[in-house]
Amino acid sequence: MTKYDPAKIEGKWREEWEKTGLYQAIDFDKKPKYYALTEFPYPSGEGLHMGHVFSYGTPDIFARKKRMERFNVLFPIGWDAFGLPTENYAVKTGIQPVVVTKNNTDRFREQMKSLGLSFDWSREINTTDPNYYKWTQWIFTQLFKNGLAYKSETPVGWCPSCKIILANEEIVNGKCERCGTVAQQRKQSQWVLRITSYADRLDKELDLVDYPDMVKASQRNWIGRKEGAKISFKIQDTRNKTHEIMIFTTRPDTIYGATFIVLAPEHPLAIELAKTDQKIADYIKTVNREEVSLVKTGVETELKAVNPASDKEIPVWVSDYVLAEAGTGAIMGVPAHDERDYEFAGKFNLPIIRVVTGPDGSNAPINQVSEVFTGTGEMINSDDYNGLESPVAFEKIVEDLKKRGLATFSTTYHLRDWIFSRQHYWGEPIPMVYCEKCAKGGISWWDTKEGKAFKPLFNPLEPEHFDSRGVLVNLAGWFPVPESKLPVTLPEVEYYQPTDTGESPLAKIKNWVEVACPECGGPARRETDTMPNWAGSSWYYLRFSDPTAKTELADPKKLNYWQPVDVYFGGAEHNTLHLLYSRFWHKFLNDLGRVPGKEPYKARRQHGLILAEDGTKMSKSKGNVINPDQMVSKYGADAVRTFLSFVGPYDQTLPWSTAGVEGVRRFLNRVWTIYQNDQKIANSSSPELIAKLNWAIKRTGEGIDNLKQNTGVAALMEFLNLWEKTGALSREDAGKFLRLLAPFAPFLAEELWQRYVAGPVPLYPSRQCSPEELRAVGSPSKRATRIKKIKSIHLEPWPEVEEGGLEEKEATIAISINGKTRATLQISAPQAQALDEARVVAMAKSVEKIAEYLKGKSIKRTVYVPGKILNFVV
Numbered sequence: 001m002t003k004y005d006p007a008k009i010e011g012k013w014r015e016e017w018e019k020t021g022l023y024q025a026i027d028f029d030k031k032p033k034y035y036a037l038t039e040f041p042y043p044s045g046e047g048l049h050m051g052h053v054f055s056y057g058t059p060d061i062f063a064r065k066k067r068m069e070r071f072n073v074l075f076p077i078g079w080d081a082f083g084l085p086t087e088n089y090a091v092k093t094g095i096q097p098v099v100v101t102k103n104n105t106d107r108f109r110e111q112m113k114s115l116g117l118s119f120d121w122s123r124e125i126n127t128t129d130p131n132y133y134k135w136t137q138w139i140f141t142q143l144f145k146n147g148l149a150y151k152s153e154t155p156v157g158w159c160p161s162c163k164i165i166l167a168n169e170e171i172v173n174g175k176c177e178r179c180g181t182v183a184q185q186r187k188q189s190q191w192v193l194r195i196t197s198y199a200d201r202l203d204k205e206l207d208l209v210d211y212p213d214m215v216k217a218s219q220r221n222w223i224g225r226k227e228g229a230k231i232s233f234k235i236q237d238t239r240n241k242t243h244e245i246m247i248f249t250t251r252p253d254t255i256y257g258a259t260f261i262v263l264a265p266e267h268p269l270a271i272e273l274a275k276t277d278q279k280i281a282d283y284i285k286t287v288n289r290e291e292v293s294l295v296k297t298g299v300e301t302e303l304k305a306v307n308p309a310s311d312k313e314i315p316v317w318v319s320d321y322v323l324a325e326a327g328t329g330a331i332m333g334v335p336a337h338d339e340r341d342y343e344f345a346g347k348f349n350l351p352i353i354r355v356v357t358g359p360d361g362s363n364a365p366i367n368q369v370s371e372v373f374t375g376t377g378e379m380i381n382s383d384d385y386n387g388l389e390s391p392v393a394f395e396k397i398v399e400d401l402k403k404r405g406l407a408t409f410s411t412t413y414h415l416r417d418w419i420f421s422r423q424h425y426w427g428e429p430i431p432m433v434y435c436e437k438c439a440k441g442g443i444s445w446w447d448t449k450e451g452k453a454f455k456p457l458f459n460p461l462e463p464e465h466f467d468s469r470g471v472l473v474n475l476a477g478w479f480p481v482p483e484s485k486l487p488v489t490l491p492e493v494e495y496y497q498p499t500d501t502g503e504s505p506l507a508k509i510k511n512w513v514e515v516a517c518p519e520c521g522g523p524a525r526r527e528t529d530t531m532p533n534w535a536g537s538s539w540y541y542l543r544f545s546d547p548t549a550k551t552e553l554a555d556p557k558k559l560n561y562w563q564p565v566d567v568y569f570g571g572a573e574h575n576t577l578h579l580l581y582s583r584f585w586h587k588f589l590n591d592l593g594r595v596p597g598k599e600p601y602k603a604r605r606q607h608g609l610i611l612a613e614d615g616t617k618m619s620k621s622k623g624n625v626i627n628p629d630q631m632v633s634k635y636g637a638d639a640v641r642t643f644l645s646f647v648g649p650y651d652q653t654l655p656w657s658t659a660g661v662e663g664v665r666r667f668l669n670r671v672w673t674i675y676q677n678d679q680k681i682a683n684s685s686s687p688e689l690i691a692k693l694n695w696a697i698k699r700t701g702e703g704i705d706n707l708k709q710n711t712g713v714a715a716l717m718e719f720l721n722l723w724e725k726t727g728a729l730s731r732e733d734a735g736k737f738l739r740l741l742a743p744f745a746p747f748l749a750e751e752l753w754q755r756y757v758a759g760p761v762p763l764y765p766s767r768q769c770s771p772e773e774l775r776a777v778g779s780p781s782k783r784a785t786r787i788k789k790i791k792s793i794h795l796e797p798w799p800e801v802e803e804g805g806l807e808e809k810e811a812t813i814a815i816s817i818n819g820k821t822r823a824t825l826q827i828s829a830p831q832a833q834a835l836d837e838a839r840v841v842a843m844a845k846s847v848e849k850i851a852e853y854l855k856g857k858s859i860k861r862t863v864y865v866p867g868k869i870l871n872f873v874v
Contacts, residue, residue, distance in 0.1 A: 004672035006636025010747040014113060022792055023067075023118040025074040027558055034071035035562050036063045037541055037601075039570040039578075040078045040125075042533075043104035044085060048111045050618065050626045050644075050656060055607040057641050058650040058709055059569040060117045064743035065704045067118075068798035074562055075118060076544040078125035079105050082133075083533040084162060087426035096492065097426045101128055111628065115637045116746045118794070123547045127428075127536030132543065134487035135553040136535050137431040139585065141480035142592060144432070145445070147460030148194045149420070150473045156190060156419055157183040165190065165422055191430055191529060193418040195584050197458055199223055200411065201598075202583055210603040212651075218575040224414020226250050229398045231407045233261055233305040233332070235316060243269060245305060245316070248327035248412050251337065252401075253393040255309040256382040257355035258332035259345065261316045262298070266324035273301055273318075280318055287320045296321055296344045307332075308406045309397065310383070319344065327412050335372075342372045355381045356390055418581070420532060423504040427530030429488045431481035435517035435524040439477025448479075448519055457591055479518045488526070504528040537578055538585040541565050541600055553594070560596050568601040569650075575606065605707060608652040610644070615655050626656050638745035639665040642713060645744050648846055650707035667717055668748055671741065674724060675756045681734050686727025690802075692719055693733055695827075697799045700740045709744070710846050716741055718827070718839070731757055736799040746794060753793035815844045816871040823849045825870075837864040844870050 017023065025033075038059045041052060063075040081101045090097040105126065112119065125132055143149040157166035159176035166176060171183045195202075203223045206216050228250035235243045245261055263270045265284045274281040283299040298319030305316050321340055322331050335345035336354040345352055357380055358373035376390035385393045401407030421430065438444075445451045446460060460475065481488055491512045493505055506528040507513060517524035539553070545562040546554035570578075579601075586600040611617060612624035619625065631640045643664040648654040674680050685693070696719040703712030719737065723729065729737065735757040742749035813825040825843055841862055844850055850872075857874040864870050 002676065004669045004748075006638060006747065007633075009751045010114070010116065010637050013747050013750050014116065017118075017792070018113070018121075020792075021122065022794060023073075023075065024120050024122050025076075026072055028561055029072040031070055031072040033074065033562060034063075034066045035074045035564070035566045036066065037076065037544075037565045037568050039568075039574060040080050040537070040540060041108060042083060042085065043079050043081055043101065043108045045089060045100070045104050045107075047104075047107050048628050050610045050628055050631075053115060053628050053640065054610045054644045054654075055569070055571065056112070056117055057115070057644050058607070058707060060119075060641075061645060061704055061709055061743040062567075062569075062707070064118055064746065064794060065701070065798060067794060068739065068742070068796060070797065074123075074544065075120055076123045076125075076547075077112065077117075077119040077121070078123075078540060078544070079108070079127065080533070080537050080540070081105065081126055081128045082427045082531075082536055084164065084424065084426070087424060090426070098128065101126075114632055115628070115641065118746070123544050125540060125543050125547050127540065130487045130489050131548075131550070133428045133536060135543070136428050136531065136539070137481070137486050137488060138483060138553065139539060139589070140531070140535075141431055141483070141486075143193060143588065144478075144480050145451075145454055145460075146456040146588075146592075147458035148197060148588065150192055150194065150460070150475060151189060151478060152192050152473050153187055153189050154192065154419065156186060156188050158186045158188075159183055164424060165419065188421075190419050190421040191432075191527070193420050193584075194458070195418045195581075196413060196415055198584050198587050199225070199413040199415045201587055202415075202580065203413075205587075205598055209599050209601065212604065212606060214572075215575045215579070215604050215606060219580060222415065222576050222580065226412050226414075228252065228410060228412065229394075229401075229407050230328070230410040231255065231308060231332070231398075231401060232405075233308060235303045235305040243303070245269065245330050246328050247330045247332050248410060249332060251334070251390075251394070252398050252407070253376075253379065253382075253385075253390045254334045254337045254355050255307065255332065255397060256385075257334040257336050257353045258307055258309075258314065259335065259351040259353060260314050260333040261305045262322045262331050262333055262344070263301075263316065263318045264322040264324040264326075264329040265318055265320055267318075267322075267329040269330075270318045273303075277301065283318060296340075296347045298344065298348065300348075308401055308404070315350075317344075317348075325416050326414075337372065337374055339372050339374070353381055355379060418584075420535075421529035422532050423528075424530055425490070425493060425505045427532065428535055429490060429506070430527045430529050430531060431486060431488045432527040433479050433481060433515060433518055433524045434527065435477050435479065435520060435522060437477075437522050438479075438517060438519055442476045443519065444476045445479050445519075457588075479524075482518060504530065506530070534578060534581050538582045539589070541568075541582070542586075542589075542595060556594075563595060564597045564599060565601045567603040567605060569605050569607060572606055575604075579604070605650065607650050608648075608654060611653060611655045613656050613658065618656075626658075631658075631661060635661050635665045636668070636747075638668055638748045641746075642668065642744045645709040646713040646717075648710050648851075649848070650709065652848065652851075667720070668745055670720060670724070671745075671748065672752070674720070675734065675752045680723065680728050681731055681756065682728040683730060685730045685733045689723060689727050689729060690733070692722055693729070693736060694801045695719075696740060697736065697801050701798065704743060712740075713744060714843055714846070716744075721839070735796075738793060739796055739799050742793050742796075750793050753796075758791075758793070811867045813840065813844075813867065814869050815847065815850055816869065817850070817853050817874060819871060822853055823847050837862065837870075840864060840870055844872075 036059060038056055063073050067073045086097045086100050089095070089100050127133060127136070140149060157171045159166055159179065159181050161179050161181040162176060165188065166183055171177065174183060175181060176183055203220055203225045206219055228248055229252040230246055230248050231252060233245045233247065235245060245263070247261070265287045270280065270284065274284050279299055280301060296319065298317045301316045301318060303316040304313040306312070307314055321344065322329065333341040333344060333350070335341040335350065335352045337356060342352070344350070354373070356373060357377040379385045379388045379390065379393045382393065385397060388396065398407050398409055446454070491509055493509060495505055513526050513528060515524055515526055516522070542554055542559065542563070546558045549555055582600055586595060587598065589595040590598060612622070614624070616622065616624065628640065639661055643661045646664060647657070647660060696715045699715035700712035703709050703715070735753065738749045738753050738757060811827055813827070814821045815823045815825060825840070825847070845854065854872065854874065860873045862870065862872055
């Protein structure tokens with residue numbers, strides 16, 4: 001075959017690699033392990049899109065290099081296949097969700113293999129496989145037994161379009177994150193996971209991992225750790241009944257400026273007062289949490305609270321600007337030093353007392369100055385604490401109130417417990433049973449023989465028998481399905497439609513719902529809610545260690561060998577929810593002694609997006625979606641892979657370019673051609689090429705390691721240019737070039753390696769061979785067609801830079817825009833002189849800073865001084 005034909009090459013090598021299990025990881029291998037993980041996909045009916053190819057392509061390149069560096073690489077894949085899209089498709093077409101899922105995963109698998117992605121397919125998992133979700137259900141039962149899962153009548157978000165309950169995290173700016181419909185509020189009995197019990201560790205232990213700053217910030221912002229104090233305000237109502245309102249504040253130093261207390265409408269005391277106070281009841285009815293009101297509203301109660309610092313009575317109000325889930329659901333109003341309190345005080349003519357001097361040093365009442373002061377300063381109007389700086393007063397005031405039993409130092413979190421129930425069909429059934437008889441008798445699982453002997457991590461009954469809103473939780477009558485009865489499998493149903501009431505379609509299947517109580521043997525009912533789509537993805541990385549385990553979620557020895565994940569590749573959309581949930585489950589399982597390590601992922605790397613050619617988002621409605629199958633069919637998988645590597649770094653948002661793919665295809669064709677040129681592969685390498693090859697080795701390796709794989713492809717292109725123009729390479733050095741190319745274009749590299757480099761002698765008689773070597777190969781006809789079955793290039797060692805091979809000096813090319821230097825390019829001096837202007841321009845445009853400066857601008861001309869300056873005139 002003298003012409004480069006990707007279709008013939010790629011099909012042949014794909015079959016060979018699958019047959020030999022080339023990319024399978026080996027448990028307990030002597031080589032050091034390396035676990036590289038990409039977020040497994042939701043297999044939609046539309047198949048892979050170009051974003052998938054980009055997000056999986058770079059991790060594949062990274063994993064391939066690690067194998068060549070003599071690591072035992074685990075690079076697995078599977079399917080996150082439960083969820084709403086499949087259910088909706090089943091409703092629309094009448095095809096069972098399990099059939100839809102199989103069709104979709106079959107298509108995804110075929111596409112991934114055609115792209116040469118080096119996944120270990122022997123470890124493939126599917127979250128909808130009962131053998132898998134048996135252990136998802138088992139984890140839930142362990143959460144329940146250990147006091148971390150409870151049933152509660154709770155306000156929840158509801159999407160009227162998707163007809164699905166939303167977790168707090170799934171409501172973004174008041175809207176369903178899936179479809180953008182405004183979320184409604186309703187009360188519903190839900191299973192909730194007590195993720196708040198791990199809030200402190202979820203925040204602090206981010207210091208143990210290598211995540212980008214933006215990812216850590218996303219996690220910490222959602223956790224919302226706040227240091228402050230809980231302070232008790234005593235009150236006495238008209239019936240001489242003593243109450244206590246506990247507030248949380250991050251500014252206890254401002255307590256002398258507290259002139260009122262505000263309760264959230266959902267606060268238990270507000271609800272109690274509404275029973276006998278009609279104006280409070282009427283106000284609570286008007287509160288609409290679906291809308292954000294810019295106008296402060298509220299109603300005053302008859303109660304007076306005593307400021308524990310000043311001993312002065314202050315009024316108690318109810319207002320919707322206080323949220324039940326924030327802190328304790330009650331605040332002390334300090335209008336001089338809080339914008340929202342100031343607006344409320346102004347609306348209802350409440351006193352304003354400044355207790356911290358502002359930048360102007362003023363101690364005047366706030367209504368006589370121009371702005372609220374929220375900073376720190378010197379204390380005033382604060383009795384014995386006057387003259388202290390705010391941070392000192394913070395500590396001293398709390399310490400003094402603590403001695404009187406009125407305050408404690410405290411930490412609160414924005415994080416709320418995880419609403420876990422979903423009233424949909426296509427999900428893991430929650431493995432719980434409810435017995436009304438046991439419930440009436442007050443019997444919970446912890447009253448059973450097994451429960452009494454069990455020592456939970458968190459006490460499920462006291463004091464954690466209140467949920468995060470202070471609502472009493474009653475778990476009497478609820479029992480986990482015994483482990484021997486897991487999995488609780490999904491039954492086939494005729495109708496999958498979610499209901500307007502929020503009740504699961506499973507509730508209609510009488511013979512599935514009605515079961516015997518695990519405790520008393522009497523009639524009981526299964527839980528008909530299913531788990532959210534996050535459940536199966538919260539622990540899947542563990543199952544890849546041992547995907548066929550039957551008696552445990554994974555063999556502990558294999559977990560100890562493979563865990564933790566060394567690097568986790570994924571998208572920004574999962575930096576908050578998925579990452580938080582999986583870290584929570586891992587910490588819990590680690591506390592149980594089931595998995596090693598405090599964190600599941602040592603490092604996290606985030607991919608960018610692939611846009612349409614015009615720089616807009618690809619979408620079917622715009623008609624600008626690029627089909628990977630068509631591109632692979634026309635140009636070959638190697639060309640598509642290499643282009644997506646060349647277009648820019650892994651973490652950037654980058655435009656697709658069909659012309660760019662065509663250019664990369666031409667590059668690969670030139671690689672094919674040069675290996676058939678007898679003048680370019682000789683007994684020894686030309687001296688002028690040796691140093692340049694070492695530079696290519698260095699730059700390609702660093703580019704892959706730093707996920708700036710575009711610099712690696714650029715280095716290979718530059719070297720090929722020089723090789724074509726200058727001298728020849730030895731067979732060994734020609735092999736080094738192919739080993740550099742192999743992670744990017746695995747099919748072409750394998751073909752050329754087997755044909756022209758790796759055999760005991762060259763395959764064509766025109767090469768210089770000894771008579772003995774020629775006789776060993778056989779007849780000329782056999783030499784021309786044979787490919788010797790030897791070790792794959794992908795198991796060859798990664799080339800190393802020869803000692804002293806980088807003695808050439810680097811050239812620095814200054815990149816300017818309209819004459820002002822904005823960035824520089826560092827390349828070897830000979831390469832800088834040899835590169836033509838078009839190549840340098842392309843390299844300059846791939847520099848992040850330059851790309852940002854050029855965005856939205858038209859380039860009128862370029863001025864290039866070889867090896868020194870490139871100026872864009874825009």
